[in-house]
Amino acid sequence: MTDKAGLMQIKLPYGKSYFLVDIPADSIIIKTKNIPAVSDPQLAVRRALKNPTGSPELSQICTPQSKVAVVVNDITRPTPSYLLLPEIIRELSRGGVNKTNIIIIVAAGNHRPNTPEELQGLLGAEIADGYKIINHNCRDNLCLSYLGNTIRGLPIHVNSYLASADVKILTGTISIHHSMGYGGGRKSILPGVIGQETLNIHHSFPLRPYKPAMGWIEGNQFHEEAVEAARMAGVDFILNVIQNDRKQVSRVVAGDSQEAFLEGVKYLDDRCKVKISEESDITITSPGGYPKDINLHQAQKAVSAAEMVTKKGGVIILAAECQDGIGKFKGWLQEARSPEQVIERFKSEGFTSEHSGKAMMWARALVRHRIIIVTDGISEEDLKSMFFERAASVEHALKMAGKNPGDNRKILVLPYATDLIPVLRNSLNPKATK
Numbered sequence: 001m002t003d004k005a006g007l008m009q010i011k012l013p014y015g016k017s018y019f020l021v022d023i024p025a026d027s028i029i030i031k032t033k034n035i036p037a038v039s040d041p042q043l044a045v046r047r048a049l050k051n052p053t054g055s056p057e058l059s060q061i062c063t064p065q066s067k068v069a070v071v072v073n074d075i076t077r078p079t080p081s082y083l084l085l086p087e088i089i090r091e092l093s094r095g096g097v098n099k100t101n102i103i104i105i106v107a108a109g110n111h112r113p114n115t116p117e118e119l120q121g122l123l124g125a126e127i128a129d130g131y132k133i134i135n136h137n138c139r140d141n142l143c144l145s146y147l148g149n150t151i152r153g154l155p156i157h158v159n160s161y162l163a164s165a166d167v168k169i170l171t172g173t174i175s176i177h178h179s180m181g182y183g184g185g186r187k188s189i190l191p192g193v194i195g196q197e198t199l200n201i202h203h204s205f206p207l208r209p210y211k212p213a214m215g216w217i218e219g220n221q222f223h224e225e226a227v228e229a230a231r232m233a234g235v236d237f238i239l240n241v242i243q244n245d246r247k248q249v250s251r252v253v254a255g256d257s258q259e260a261f262l263e264g265v266k267y268l269d270d271r272c273k274v275k276i277s278e279e280s281d282i283t284i285t286s287p288g289g290y291p292k293d294i295n296l297h298q299a300q301k302a303v304s305a306a307e308m309v310t311k312k313g314g315v316i317i318l319a320a321e322c323q324d325g326i327g328k329f330k331g332w333l334q335e336a337r338s339p340e341q342v343i344e345r346f347k348s349e350g351f352t353s354e355h356s357g358k359a360m361m362w363a364r365a366l367v368r369h370r371i372i373i374v375t376d377g378i379s380e381e382d383l384k385s386m387f388f389e390r391a392a393s394v395e396h397a398l399k400m401a402g403k404n405p406g407d408n409r410k411i412l413v414l415p416y417a418t419d420l421i422p423v424l425r426n427s428l429n430p431k432a433t434k
Contacts, residue, residue: 073192
């Protein structure tokens with residue numbers, strides 16, 4: 001809506017709420033196509049389970065003797081596990097599986113373990129209190145099993161509870177991912193329940209792409225290695241949702257780990273590719289609120305999208321609450337003399353437990369752009385020590401960027417940046433390396 005002369009007011013997601021922001025009226029707001037929510041999410045889940053893609057029904061895969069492992073996302077992902085798990089358990093019960101033979105594994109990757117309170121919210125009290133649940137710990141070698149190497153030589157060490165299960169089920173959300181093309185499916189294995197050694201190699205060059213890779217899977221070896229890891233782990237079945245920008249369930253896919261995943265990818269791809277005619281001088285971006293902006297680690301994904309549409313030397317303004325602060329990558333930026341030094345160090349050392357890959361991606365953006373962050377969760381001193389600037393509001397950030405009334409610099413706004421795939425004319429192939 002237009003609120004003042006030459007300005008319009010928009011809602012920008014921030015934490016569990018939003019900002020009302022006054023921006024120049026000629027700004028271009030970039031959103032995906034309207035993705036409607038299903039009228040009955042529980043019914044949609046049941047229908048997907050009854051009509052799986054490329055697989056028998058889950059109740060036909062298991063037997064009364066089956067030991068079942070169900071992998072769920074951690075607190076950093078907005079997957080409605082509390083909706084998916086009861087329906088999975090219902091199907092397992094139809095196959096004769098006793099609840100004592102079911103284990104739920106939280107795919108924490110390299111993240112912190114989820115607290116009991118968080119598990120209550122993620123899974124629902126009945127399941128959180130009634131089933132065996134473990135947080136995957138990628139650093140605990142005693143809880144890992146070696147499955148062999150991929151064709152490219154990546155050693156696959158997975159959670160031993162998963163490896164020993166007779167039936168392996170993955171849950172998650174198929175969404176846009178800035179390195180793997182899309183989240184969901186195979187990503188619950190790699191990096192979800194993988195060992196630190198595997199993570200370090202997979203998340204380093206040359207397997208990881210240098211440039212943002214949203215929507216790119218064909219020929220993306222970062223994705224292809226995860227597909228092979230899921231095959232080696234023996235994944236039997238997936239149940240994944242696709243959500244709209246209001247975190248409502250829009251589609252549910254179930255069945256074979258690759259076929260069902262690709263079905264979801266096509267649905268998402270058709271709705272999330274957005275054509276943009278030219279690069280912006282200033283891009284205002286948001287991950288879409290909580291939990292996508294829970295910390296600066298997660299919020300970086302909104303900057304990947306902004307990188308794809310912002311001119312070299314342009315300004316990126318990130319709005320992210322960051323209630324959990326920065327993340328483990330902090331030291332990599334604070335110890336460097338320049339963003340370029342971070343990239344060179346990453347080329348030499350690769351991914352580390354301090355999430356050096358995230359530091360590299362921030363540095364990649366900083367080399368080309370000025371980045372101003374609007375946040376309540378991180379001090380100005382900390383941001384400055386990592387080559388960022390801090391603003392009290394988006395309007396303040398625009399003033400810092402030197403945007404004056406009447407100038408012709410182009411502003412793009414990405415309110416839900418992690419939910420779209422920018423397609424820019426003459427854009428570089430994401431396979432290109434620095």
